[in-house]
Amino acid sequence: MRLAPLLALPPIALGIAAAVWMIASAPGPAQVGGGAPALPVRVMTVAAQDIRPAATAWGNLRAAETWVAVAEVQGEVIWRHPDLEPGRLIPAGTEVLRIDPADYELALAQSQADLAVLEAERMQLTAEADNTRRILSLEQNRLALAETDLERTRTLVAQGAVPQSRADEAERATLLARRTVAELENTLALIPSREARIAAQVARSEAAIDRARRSLDRTTLTTPFDLRVTEVIAELFQTVAPGQVVIRADGIAAAEVVAHLPIDSFRQLLGDAPEGITLADMMRDMPATRIAVTLSPLSDPRQIWSARVVGIEGALDARARTVPVVVRVDDPYEGADPPRRLPLVPNMQVQLSFSGASMTGVIAIPEAALHGDMVRILGPEDLLELRPVTAAFAQDGQDGRVVIAAGLSPGERVVIDDIAPAIPGMALTPVEVQP
Numbered sequence: 001m002r003l004a005p006l007l008a009l010p011p012i013a014l015g016i017a018a019a020v021w022m023i024a025s026a027p028g029p030a031q032v033g034g035g036a037p038a039l040p041v042r043v044m045t046v047a048a049q050d051i052r053p054a055a056t057a058w059g060n061l062r063a064a065e066t067w068v069a070v071a072e073v074q075g076e077v078i079w080r081h082p083d084l085e086p087g088r089l090i091p092a093g094t095e096v097l098r099i100d101p102a103d104y105e106l107a108l109a110q111s112q113a114d115l116a117v118l119e120a121e122r123m124q125l126t127a128e129a130d131n132t133r134r135i136l137s138l139e140q141n142r143l144a145l146a147e148t149d150l151e152r153t154r155t156l157v158a159q160g161a162v163p164q165s166r167a168d169e170a171e172r173a174t175l176l177a178r179r180t181v182a183e184l185e186n187t188l189a190l191i192p193s194r195e196a197r198i199a200a201q202v203a204r205s206e207a208a209i210d211r212a213r214r215s216l217d218r219t220t221l222t223t224p225f226d227l228r229v230t231e232v233i234a235e236l237f238q239t240v241a242p243g244q245v246v247i248r249a250d251g252i253a254a255a256e257v258v259a260h261l262p263i264d265s266f267r268q269l270l271g272d273a274p275e276g277i278t279l280a281d282m283m284r285d286m287p288a289t290r291i292a293v294t295l296s297p298l299s300d301p302r303q304i305w306s307a308r309v310v311g312i313e314g315a316l317d318a319r320a321r322t323v324p325v326v327v328r329v330d331d332p333y334e335g336a337d338p339p340r341r342l343p344l345v346p347n348m349q350v351q352l353s354f355s356g357a358s359m360t361g362v363i364a365i366p367e368a369a370l371h372g373d374m375v376r377i378l379g380p381e382d383l384l385e386l387r388p389v390t391a392a393f394a395q396d397g398q399d400g401r402v403v404i405a406a407g408l409s410p411g412e413r414v415v416i417d418d419i420a421p422a423i424p425g426m427a428l429t430p431v432e433v434q435p
Helices: 003-025 102-159 164-217 263-270 279-284
Strands: 039-045 049-051 054-063 066-070 075-080 095-099 220-222 227-232 245-251 254-262 292-297 305-312 322-330 349-355 359-366 374-378 384-388 390-395 401-406 413-415 428-432
Touching (some): 254 263, 263 322, 263 390
Antiparallel strands (some): 049 359, 054 254, 054 349, 227 245, 292 305, 359 401, 374 413
């Protein structure tokens, strides 16, 4: 009974040994390569190029010139131009309003009459002076004769040839002649003061005439330039007072808009400045011709108007850190054909596209290729590299491009597509796209 288990052991051991031999001699599993397949991505070869920095801004139009007509004289409005209504266009030099001139015509006539009287007095005084001089000459001769007769009479009295009464009569005649000469000399001495008084009165009358004429001229209001009427306050037969606003109008020769540009964008538009030049210096001597501007109404972006930078309005906005750039459009009514093409009227909202001074040898990449301060480069053997770069500025309005100041060289390949995750050294399959 005990020998049966012992007899079964050799076959079991033999089976185990056979199994071990079969496992050891069997071929191993097939080896599969561990590398991942290369990922296809779009790449762009970096090249130096010439660009013009761009910026976009928005604002409301205003008239470059405005006219606020103020009544300078008092009176009743007796005539008003038929086209003097809000919204009407009136050419320059058109008489649009007339105030009753009767009072000022009477004042002018009175002042002219006063001047005529003074002129007559001046002529009379001149004649009196001439007559007085002639009479004075005669009286001076008579005085000389009287003095000679007095000396001769006194000699005869001393000789006893004539009585003393004869000498007294000669002396009285001499004194009377002297008195007459003195009175005539005093009259001539007063002539200059009388002439000065008449001259002053003449000047006052001439001033009154000029004032009356100015007032008479101011009874009519004439447009100083081509304009569009915006408001009329004075009505026909209404009495207006000096200083009262009667008409408001906008010039139609040019329109302006103030665009608030960020300081950095404004610097880029101006281009490179000499070392040591501040932003204030650039604004004062701004080369406006280096900045091209186009303008489009928000209500119809298809309309494109050429504009130009004419200056800086006021000071910088310290809180918003923007520069108020004044842009002007000449002839904003040119080609107007409502409703297909509207003129550029005040308070219209517009978009402005700025193009600055040309920059040469600049490297620009799509904004999508910049990840923070890193750019993905396709290196040798098409392996991914991560490269830190320095971005100068974003090129507003030009397909979302970013200008790179440092970190990239012409000829390098920049990965445009987003890769998640982006692992340095991973294999890529480049698909070249045009810049």
